[in-house]
Amino acid sequence: MTNPVFERIQKDIDENEVVLFMKGTPQFPQCGFSSAVAQILDYFQVPYKGVDVLQDPSLREGIKEFSQWPTIPQLYVKGEFIGGCDIVREMAESGELTQLFDEKGIQYAA
Amino acid sequence: MKVADTIRRKLTEALSPVALHIVDDSDKHRGHAGYREGGESHFTVTIVSTAFEGDNRVARQRKVYTILAEELAGPVHALSVFALTPAEARSQEKRQQ
Numbered sequence: 783m784t785n786p787v788f789e790r791i792q793k794d795i796d797e798n799e800v801v802l803f804m805k806g807t808p809q810f811p812q813c814g815f816s817s818a819v820a821q822i823l824d825y826f827q828v829p830y831k832g833v834d835v836l837q838d839p840s841l842r843e844g845i846k847e848f849s850q851w852p853t854i855p856q857l858y859v860k861g862e863f864i865g866g867c868d869i870v871r872e873m874a875e876s877g878e879l880t881q882l883f884d885e886k887g888i889q890y891a892a
Numbered sequence: 893m894k895v896a897d898t899i900r901r902k903l904t905e906a907l908s909p910v911a912l913h914i915v916d917d918s919d920k921h922r923g924h925a926g927y928r929e930g931g932e933s934h935f936t937v938t939i940v941s942t943a944f945e946g947d948n949r950v951a952r953q954r955k956v957y958t959i960l961a962e963e964l965a966g967p968v969h970a971l972s973v974f975a976l977t978p979a980e981a982r983s984q985e986k987r988q989q
Contacts, residue, residue: 851954853957853971866953868972869949876989
């Protein structure tokens with residue numbers, strides 16, 4: 783656990799309730815999977831921090847190791863790893879995502 | 893060996909699925925950074941196995957990712973995973989009827 787990039791990731795997920803590690807930015811996603819999760823968060827009007835992993839190769843690799851998850855995007859809510867695109871999409875469809883927001887005390891538009 | 897065949901073999905050996913469906917979506921990503929001519933870069937895997945019982949979504953997908961780590965580090969640019977238990981697959985089928 784000596785990867786210096788871990789500290790930066792930890793800081794981001796500590797200081798922001800909802801963080802999406804993604805390719806591109808919320809306004810200009812560079813990948814369809816990142817775009818899909820950004821759209822889901824936008825749909826529920828959940829404020830979040832988008833972290834563009836394409837800006838930093840060490841972050842792009844580091845986040846995979848940090849989460850033990852080999853793909854991007856990755857969603858964190860209140861410091862907890864929720865999943866990638868498939869999981870977030872399924873949770874949005876089943877209602878589990880808003881349930882999670884309720885449990886974590888995250889404001890969203892119903 | 894085709895990438896899809898390798899995926900099928902590894903998942904079958906590790907998880908003894910009762911159903912396994914692998915789709916090569918590569919063509920849908922034509923022009924995108926991860927696309928390669930000839931495809932075999934983007935896959936969707938639907939897998940039904942008792943091995944997922946008691947696991948949450950993250951744990952299930954991690955199982956699949958771990959089994960396919962080599963492929964993900966190599967030719968596979970994107971892998972969508974739908975991992976169900978046999979009971980969940982049955983109730984999903986019912987809802988769709």
